[in-house]
Amino acid sequence: MMEFILGHYNYWIVIFLMMLGFYTVISRGNMVKKIVGLNIFQVSVFLLYISIGNVSGGTTPIIAEGFTRYSNPLPHVLILTAIVVGVATTALGLALVVRIKEAYGTIEEDEIHDQDQSL
Amino acid sequence: MKHNLILRVIAKFLIPIIVLFALYVQFHGDYSPGGGFQAGVIFSAAFILYAIVFGLDTAERVVPPRVLQILASIGVLIYAGTGFVTLFLGGNFLDYNVLAEQPVAGQHLGILIIELGVGITVSSVMLLIFFTFAGRNRP
Amino acid sequence: MIEQQLSLLLVAVPLLAAPVASILPNGRLPWLLALVVSWLCLAMAIWQFIIVLDGHIISYELGGWSPPWGIEYRIDAVNAFVALIVAGIAAVTMPYALRSVEQEIPKKQSSLFYATLLLFLVGLLGIAQTGDVFNLFVFLEISSLSSYVLIGMGRQRRALTAAYQYLIMGTIGATFLLIGIGLLYAETGSLNMVDLHARLENALDNRTVHTAFAFIVIGIGLKLAMFPLHQWLPNAYTYAPSVVTVFLAATATKVAVYVMLRMMFTVFSFSGFVRGTPADEMFLILGTAGIIAASIYAIYQRDAKRLLAFSSVAQVGYMVLGIGFGTALGLTATVVHIFNHALMKGALFMALGAIVYRIGSSQIDKFDGLGRQMPWTFGAIFIGGLSLIGIPGTAGFISKWYLVLAALEQQSWFITATILLGSLLAVVYVWKLVEVLFFRETSKNSKIKEAPLSLLIPMWLLVLANIYFGIDTRLTINAAKAAVQLLGVAP
Numbered sequence: 160m161m162e163f164i165l166g167h168y169n170y171w172i173v174i175f176l177m178m179l180g181f182y183t184v185i186s187r188g189n190m191v192k193k194i195v196g197l198n199i200f201q202v203s204v205f206l207l208y209i210s211i212g213n214v215s216g217g218t219t220p221i222i223a224e225g226f227t228r229y230s231n232p233l234p235h236v237l238i239l240t241a242i243v244v245g246v247a248t249t250a251l252g253l254a255l256v257v258r259i260k261e262a263y264g265t266i267e268e269d270e271i272h273d274q275d276q277s278l
Numbered sequence: 279m280k281h282n283l284i285l286r287v288i289a290k291f292l293i294p295i296i297v298l299f300a301l302y303v304q305f306h307g308d309y310s311p312g313g314g315f316q317a318g319v320i321f322s323a324a325f326i327l328y329a330i331v332f333g334l335d336t337a338e339r340v341v342p343p344r345v346l347q348i349l350a351s352i353g354v355l356i357y358a359g360t361g362f363v364t365l366f367l368g369g370n371f372l373d374y375n376v377l378a379e380q381p382v383a384g385q386h387l388g389i390l391i392i393e394l395g396v397g398i399t400v401s402s403v404m405l406l407i408f409f410t411f412a413g414r415n416r417p
Numbered sequence: 418m419i420e421q422q423l424s425l426l427l428v429a430v431p432l433l434a435a436p437v438a439s440i441l442p443n444g445r446l447p448w449l450l451a452l453v454v455s456w457l458c459l460a461m462a463i464w465q466f467i468i469v470l471d472g473h474i475i476s477y478e479l480g481g482w483s484p485p486w487g488i489e490y491r492i493d494a495v496n497a498f499v500a501l502i503v504a505g506i507a508a509v510t511m512p513y514a515l516r517s518v519e520q521e522i523p524k525k526q527s528s529l530f531y532a533t534l535l536l537f538l539v540g541l542l543g544i545a546q547t548g549d550v551f552n553l554f555v556f557l558e559i560s561s562l563s564s565y566v567l568i569g570m571g572r573q574r575r576a577l578t579a580a581y582q583y584l585i586m587g588t589i590g591a592t593f594l595l596i597g598i599g600l601l602y603a604e605t606g607s608l609n610m611v612d613l614h615a616r617l618e619n620a621l622d623n624r625t626v627h628t629a630f631a632f633i634v635i636g637i638g639l640k641l642a643m644f645p646l647h648q649w650l651p652n653a654y655t656y657a658p659s660v661v662t663v664f665l666a667a668t669a670t671k672v673a674v675y676v677m678l679r680m681m682f683t684v685f686s687f688s689g690f691v692r693g694t695p696a697d698e699m700f701l702i703l704g705t706a707g708i709i710a711a712s713i714y715a716i717y718q719r720d721a722k723r724l725l726a727f728s729s730v731a732q733v734g735y736m737v738l739g740i741g742f743g744t745a746l747g748l749t750a751t752v753v754h755i756f757n758h759a760l761m762k763g764a765l766f767m768a769l770g771a772i773v774y775r776i777g778s779s780q781i782d783k784f785d786g787l788g789r790q791m792p793w794t795f796g797a798i799f800i801g802g803l804s805l806i807g808i809p810g811t812a813g814f815i816s817k818w819y820l821v822l823a824a825l826e827q828q829s830w831f832i833t834a835t836i837l838l839g840s841l842l843a844v845v846y847v848w849k850l851v852e853v854l855f856f857r858e859t860s861k862n863s864k865i866k867e868a869p870l871s872l873l874i875p876m877w878l879l880v881l882a883n884i885y886f887g888i889d890t891r892l893t894i895n896a897a898k899a900a901v902q903l904l905g906v907a908p
Contacts, residue, residue, distance in 0.1 A: 201588070204596050207599055211599070219311070221310065221311075241595060243315065244562075247562055248558075248562065250407050254411070257414060351436035351440045355437070358432055362429070365422055370477070373480050
């Protein structure tokens with residue numbers, strides 16, 4: 160049992176971060192906090208990919224003498240792309256928040272909702 | 279922050295080193311870990327440091343946003359253009375083997391050019407994002 | 418040479434054009450570039466469609482890496498049909514864009530607007546072309562990110578909150594898809610769709626695969642606005658600029674339905690795997706619930722764009738029903754409805770865009786008697802509405818007919834009744850528009866002219882297509898039958 164828990168420690172970290180981020184996205188009304196939560200959520204998935212690419216005892220995947228075992232570089236490359244997507248999403252989200260703040264004077268979702276309803 | 283002497287001296291000392299490191303990561307990317315994404319971010323970090331210490335207006339005089347916008351497009355065009363060059367040389371899209379006489383030399387060349395395009399785009403987009411956010415509501 | 422590279426050029430040409438458009442001077446030049454590129458894409462999509470229609474499959478290896486290691490573009494009749502829809506709608510929308518965008522988007526943003534629109538096109542075409550699941554995720558994000566930007570360019574400030582809401586929901590959906598793909602990769606070590614299918618045959622009872630499946634279904638469900646994951650859609654469609662609404666409504670959710678089909682049938686096998694999960698019943702339940710609930714919501718809307726947006730959610734319900742049946746007839750209905758719905762929603766949103774162009778609002782209570790002042794636009798709404806209801810002689814009838822046949826074949830009377838009830842509810846909300854537009858008194862001092870020709874011609878092209886494909890069904894039905902066969906469902 161102990162072995163099962165310790166042996167899968169990367170998954171526990173991933174699941175913890177994933178739920179933390181997801182909960183933040185759902186529960187917070189502050190738009191910047193939502194984006195922070197979204198970031199944590201995404202990063203947990205990046206960790207999932209990177210940790211499954213690791214091969215026990217493997218080294219950096221560069222061919223050199225004396226090494227026969229290499230980690231799988233493909234998940235890392237995939238995640239490089241996903242990180243770029245994440246950066247773009249964050250930048251765009253924050254840009255929208257800046258514009259929302261200018262248009263409404265607040266970034267709290269319920270206050271924005273009230274302003275839209277009172278029109 | 280324009281009057282803070284220590285910051286200015288240290289920044290002037292650091293910026294060339296950061297740029298040099300960025301160039302190393304950029305052009306050593308086909309032999310060792312590194313490449314356009316990382317180099318582009320490091321490169322733009324140097325300019326962002328400059329902008330924070332010496333002020334946004336000074337930084338924008340060094341690299342005007344319009345130039346950055348054009349550079350960002352040029353980077354993507356280098357990338358896609360390489361793909362079209364390989365098409366015209368008879369290979370598939372982004373098949374580097376046809377770029378030189380030896381396939382391995384072609385791969386080196388291809389990766390170098392592609393990463394250059396990526397580096398230009400990433401650094402200019404990072405700077406553009408910074409300038410756009412920092413320059414919002416400027417008096 | 419072009420013929421071999423066709424499947425790639427369809428994605429690469431708009432990709433090359435997007436950065437060029439962003440550095441062109443503001444004004445009509447970027448529009449011209451976008452127009453030329455979209456027509457080129459249509460020509461290539463038609464060419465590609467003709468090649469694959471006789472059962473030929475194009476396999477294109479990106480960078481010369483052979484599959485399953487490299488990215489493969491694998492074009493069969495399903496991909497080609499979806500690419501044709503996307504390119505066709507783009508080619509019709511671009512001429513429409515000129516006047517509408519000049520009015521709704523500030524001139525200093527016009528080159529960036531067209532660059533983003535081209536990127537959106539790249540994303541959708543890329544999804545249609547690729548045979549690699551991770552590449553699919555990347556293209557999905559390209560199209561989603563550009564659609565957030567496009568929606569945020571709407572004139573009202575609520576466009577910003579709509580775009581933000583869509584960004585949060587869309588990113589959660591995409592990240593779910595990413596988790597699913599990651600788990601599949603961890604289990605099989607492959608990202609190529611066909612290869613995945615072969616490797617998953619031995620992993621039917623694997624819990625990781627089941628988890629991956631659940632994440633993928635929910636992730637794509639968010640993107641295709643499957644009821645009850647549709648909350649982002651009405652606001653996004655309502656507050657986006659008219660052109661963006663047309664393009665988004667006619668293509669984005671359809672492409673997501675295609676992704677769902679691919680995942681259900683090409684990656685997982687429907688009869689072997691999906692039948693063993695509750696997914697197929699879930700599709701049926703959510704499909705029927707979506708049709709009824711969204712149609713009722715639509716009836717109570719006061720904004721015409723919002724009304725049609727809810728109607729889109731209901732129409733997605735029909736497509737999801739077809740997937741849920743999983744039979745040849747059901748899938749034919751889904752594939753045909755992807756095409757027909759693009760036609761009718763394209764025409765309807767174009768007509769609303771023309772009204773917005775003239776009166777600057779899409780509130781229904783400002784439409785009084787407008788139909789008599791803008792007869793051509795009203796005609797488009799009327800025929801588009803008939804198609805939406807599914808009157809014989811319009812395209813909408815064909816897909817509903819196949820769906821009813823599929824439901825009868827399964828002897829599910831409840832679902833048959835739901836489809837018919839959905840049509841009745843559609844009568845109510847279409848009539849609501851028609852009544853206000855045509856039978857109300859015009860307010861005295863309003864002098865509104867008919868929309869300009871550059872808006873009317875694309876609109877009526879789609880309207881005529883609605884009628885044409887309601888009578889001559891050879892193209893749609895043949896393509897759908899070829900697609901169904903490729904997805905591995907015996908007729």
